[in-house]
């Protein structure tokens with residue numbers, strides 16, 4: 492797999508997973524815009540030195556890279572970063588939305604500011620970056636975009652209501668953009684990593700962390716942005732293991748509108764949860780189509 496001639500922007504690439512993604516893309520021929528605010532884990536502060544260090548690493552290995560200290564929360568700064576990339580290399584083929592922070596607390600103790608900031612960095616950060624490259628990718632008829640989601644969003648985690656909501660919002664963003672981008676060969680996918688980084692170093696024992704080196708996730712990222720990448724996949728990756736998550740729809744039941752409809756729904760919960768013949772819909776319309784089809788069959 493090669494990325495010669497391709498231009499990639501990787502956000503939050505000053506450390507952790509983003510750094511590995513940037514180094515791997517550069518090793519395989521991509522020119523890389525290394526973005527990182529250089530702040531602390533909770534999103535405070537900022538220095539471009541983290542991004543610059545990764546640029547130096549790429550250049551030392553014979554690759555091409557430039558740095559940006561833009562915060563993904565700042566739409567104007569993101570626009571300037573994309574313009575700098577276009578001025579330097581003339582195109583943007585790959586966008587890795589990876590920048591992220593944590594403000595973990597149980598929902599009872601979480602302030603609205605902690606909630607908003609996490610949404611702002613993960614969700615709006617990805618929206619700003621994606622919006623800023625979208626027209627270029629449409630004009631090129633080529634684009635590969637990855638949203639970094641999380642098992643916290645897909646399945647939930649104590650103390651991460653803000654983070655989980657933001658990460659699942661990225662899945663929703665991916666679902667629609669993968670449909671809208673398809674005719675311009677813009678493929679949009681999600682990566683749900685598990686890795687030993689500063690984000691997780693206090694959460695897991697040393698023996699587990701040793702298996703979860705961030706570079707073991709990056710092969711999955713590369714597969715999501717290759718020429719023959721899938722579209723609309725949620726790839727889970729950690730410790731060199733890979734899985735795929737799906738948003739599915741069961742076949743369900745038909746109740747109609749009798750007086751005891753609520754009781755029938757409650758009594759039918761097990762039946763409507765039955766996963767036999769479960770599907771992965773191609774778009775949101777599938778739910779309505781399934782439902783009206785069942786109603787028509789039942790009502791004759």
Ligand code: NAI
Pocket residue numbers: 502503504505506507508509526527528529530531532534541561562563564588589590591592612616639640641642683684685686687688689690691
């Ligand atoms: P990390 O903290 O090492 O990397 C995140 C990077 O994003 C940092 O270098 C930080 O400076 C940068 N950043 C933060 N706010 C920014 C902003 N406003 N603008 C630009 N850059 C900003 O953590 P890690 O683990 O490498 O996280 C990378 C991504 O993977 C994040 O989106 C995270 O939520 C996600 N993730 C990580 C998991 C893990 O197990 N490590 C699990 C699931 C998701």
